[in-house]
Amino acid sequence: MTIEQLHIGEKGIIKDFLFSEVPLSLLEMGCLPGKVVEMIQVAPLKDPIYIRVNGSDIAIRTETAKQIEITKL
Amino acid sequence: MKVALIGNPNTGKTSLFNQLTGLNQKVGNYPGITVSKKTGSCKLSATESATIIDLPGTYSITPSSLDEAIVLDTLVDTKNKAYPDVIVVVSEVENLKRNLYLFSQVKDLEIPTILAINMADQLENKGISIDVAMLEKELNTKIVLISAKKNQGIDELKKTMLDYQNISTKPLEEISKRMDTDFFEKLKNENPKIALYTLWLLISQEFLPEKTKNEYQSLIDSYKSEKAKIKKLQQKETIYRYQFINDILKKTYVVDKSKASGIQAKLDRILTHKIFGYVIFFLILALIFQSIFSWSSIPMDFIDAQTTNLADFITSKLPAGAFTDLITQGVIPGIGGIVIFIPQIVILFLFVSLLEETGYMSRVVFLMDKIMRKFGMSGKSVVPLISGTACAIPAIMAARNINGWKERLITILVTPFTTCSARLPVYTIIIALIIPETEILGIFNLQGFVLLGMYLLGFLMAIVSAYILHKIMKVKAKNFFIIEMPTYKLPLLKNIGITVIEKTKAFVWGAGKIILAISIVLWFLASNGGEKFKNAEQIVKDKYANTHVSEEQLQNDISSYQLEHSYIGQMGKAIEPVIRPLGYDWKIGIALISSFAAREVFVGTLATIYSIGNDTDDETTIKERMNAEINPDTGKKRFDFPTGMSLLVFYAFAMQCMGTLAIVKKETNSWKWPLVQLFGMGAIAYVSSFLVYTFLS
Structure with missing residues (x-):
């Protein structure tokens, strides 16, 4: 599954990226394979999503979240 | 070191x-x-x-x-x-x-x-x-x-x-x-x-x-x-x-x-809530607008009065001549036209930096991103669009932190449609002329209702044109959106103070120079002309040779005659054929050209043309005079309902502000986009005003 499928409060571990080219800025914000990601809030219209990953609170768009594969915890 | x-x-x-x-x-x-x-x-x-x-x-x-x-x-x-x-x-x-x-x-x-x-x-x-x-x-x-x-x-x-x-x-x-x-x-x-x-x-x-x-x-x-x-x-x-x-x-x-206190999580649950989140955001917006318009009117009236006083004072002290005129009719009104916006800009940036300092702005970006994206913009476009209600110039500068080029460009292009404060005096006087002062449903003032409608019209046009740009602009640039949701913090007054001073300075130096320069050019065009301009005094006196008029009336008529035969008057006459289909004459044409310094100059220019002297403060006088102006073609009032509506629409849509064009040039690093704005918005304004005028008359 991918990040945007988590419900609020649920967590997962980042497994893999599906991008053809991983955006460096995503990695630099701490969103790395093996890290725990928690869904904090979903904006109305289901986009963007507000997540906590590797100690950082960030918001990303659903189109990006769909490229990040996770294992649900 | x-x-x-x-x-x-x-x-x-x-x-x-x-x-x-x-x-x-x-x-x-x-x-x-x-x-x-x-x-x-x-x-x-x-x-x-x-x-x-x-x-x-x-x-x-x-x-x-x-x-x-x-x-x-x-x-x-x-x-x-x-x-x-x-x-x-x-x-x-x-x-x-x-x-x-x-x-x-x-x-x-x-x-x-x-x-x-x-x-x-x-x-x-x-x-x-x-x-x-x-x-x-x-x-x-x-x-x-x-x-x-x-x-x-x-x-x-x-x-x-x-x-x-x-x-x-x-x-x-x-x-x-x-x-x-x-x-x-x-x-x-x-x-x-x-x-x-x-x-x-x-x-x-x-x-x-x-x-x-x-x-x-x-x-x-x-x-x-x-x-x-x-x-x-x-x-x-x-x-x-x-x-x-x-x-x-x-x-x-x-x-x-x-x-861990958990305050952050609790606040987030409310502030980014599907319903309360928007309710709170719109309440904050309402507060910002309310303060921009009500709190700033006191310092703005003061600045307006002081500029007039200063000009009068200098006129009385300096010997009459071209130099004094340059100072009192070109430079001082020019500077006054810049300073008058400072109160609104200060209040606006007080709020914007307060919201940014506390960490709330990131939540607004989060809430609005998806909606704005449907129109080719980003959640971050909210700040420029709000700021545009004070003045488009700082608003366009605020678009800098939008990451995607296309999203940023669309925001810059449509921001001037939002109703800036320079349009307000124009709207006020025209609405007062063409809309009756009646109450509807017992509570709403019809004039106020139309004014609100003008704000919505501007905003609607911004959104519609953003949507069209979004559909036609093909930018392949990769655009990756990621924002930090910072912890909520108590704002630091010193930081807010410094930000407000910085933004205000940027406006005064950036836009001020251009507004001042245009004011001086317009003054020159309005105070120089051919033979008839130079002999204005004699011609008007000859006209009144056998009738008795007061000295004041005589002076006002001379000013009016001079303006008609000045270079700018000739320009107004030259564009008359083009603007006639919209219901305007050459006098309104002069006011349109003068508006390039700043839109509110419209009112002052009309006051001079209709020879009510320089006392533009007196709104009733200018209103009465405009109301009495007759359109020789129809024999009806010049500022009748169709012309008034056509003017309102024109001022809502046209790109009439040199300062904004210069800032767009600077921010996009090319003349292409300000020219797109000038001609694109001009075309929209022209066609809409034409349709409104034709349909209503």
Whole structure:
């Protein structure tokens, strides 16, 4: 599954990226394979999503979240 | 000596900069790009002072746009005037991990680097403990715990800066070794004089400043063929850096989870709620609009009155002549036309910076992003669109932090449709002329209702044109949206004060020059003309030769006659055939041309044309006079319902502001986009006004 499928409060571990080219800025914000990601809030219209990953609170768009594969915890 | 401050956004870097430099700061521009350059001076000891360079907030020194390349440029180019003797990486206690990522990159540049950990006063509160001695050893640097807000640790930081020569410049070499030993050894051996990490940045970055690129052209070219490998290594680098940091933090950083307050989570649940989130946002918006319009009217009336007084005073003191006229009719009204906007801009930026300082603005971006994206914009476009209700000029400058070029460009292009305060006097007088002062449903004033309608019309047009631009503009540029949701913070008054002063200054110097220049040109065109202009006094006196008129009436008639035969009057007559289909005559034409200085000039110009003298304050007089003006073609009132509506629509849609055009040119770095605005919005205004006039008459 991918990040945007988590419900609020649920967590997962980042497994893999599906991008053809991983955006460096995503990695630099701490969103790395093996890290725990928690869904904090979903904006109305289901986009963007507000997540906590590797100690950082960030918001990303659903189109990006769909490229990040996770294992649900 | 020179000190560079670098750090993630929301770490309090600006607070530290303000604390170190006070009001001794200068904001300039880097040539060709839109990031502003902030420097200031700071006394480090009785004998030493330092130049502090505040680099733009960033999460990494690798740039994802040319604007961000400024950080890299300052730190890599040893010949750069701002190349620092020592760097202070500003971080904060809660996000130390991500802050250390940037630190680890900076440290590898082999410049003495100090780590300042801000918000140290909250360590206990948040249940965080840091083993500073151990962290210093692991990172091979000097660490200072500070609280910029409470002015703690600042003296120690200054001492550490003075002592910079004793800070190790050894890089955190381990990372490059872990990545690919052979690759990096070869790179180093080929260029032994340059720091290894600098070399790596030079060969791996897409966005490098032109100068740096030229200087290292052969090095960059020799690695062009290894692009794919370099991309892979970049990702590896990030992963290794985080591993390295995690290992260190495990030994030095402990958080007692039971002390976490949970306030953040609670606030987020309300402020980003599907319903309450929007309700709260719209209430805040309503408060902002209310204050822009009601609070600012007092200082604005005062400024208006003082400008007139000053002009009268100077007229009475200086000998009559062209020079006095230039001062009293060109320069003073020009400056007055700039100063009058200051109250609204101050109030607006007071709110905007308050919302940004507290961390609430990121929540607004989060709430609005999806909706704005349907119109080709971003959640970050909300700030410019709100600011546009005061003045489009600072609003367009506020679009700088939108990352995607297309999203930013669309925001810049449509912002001038939002109803800025210069349109307000125009709307007020026309609405007063054509809309009866009746109540509807017993509560709403019909005139007020129409005014509200004009605001909605402007906003609607912005949204519709954004949608059209979104559909026709094909920009393939990769646009990646990621924003930090910072912790909620109590705002620091000093920071807000400095931001407001800075933004107001930027407006006054940026737009002010243009408004002033246009005012002077318009004054020249209005106060010079051909034969008839020069003999105006005689011609008017001859006309009244046999009738008795008051001296005042005579003077007003002369002014009116002069204006008609001045250069600008001739221009008004020249465009009359073009604007006649909209229901306007050459007199309105003059007012339209004058509006290029600032739209509100419309009212003053009409006052002169209708020869009610310079006393434009007297709204009733000008209203009565406009009401009495007859259209010779129809025999009806000139400002009847169709013409009035047509004018309202024209002012809502047309791009009539030189100041805005100049700012768009500067921000987009091309004449293309301001011209698109001028002609695009002009066409929309012309066609809409034509349709409105034809349909109504």
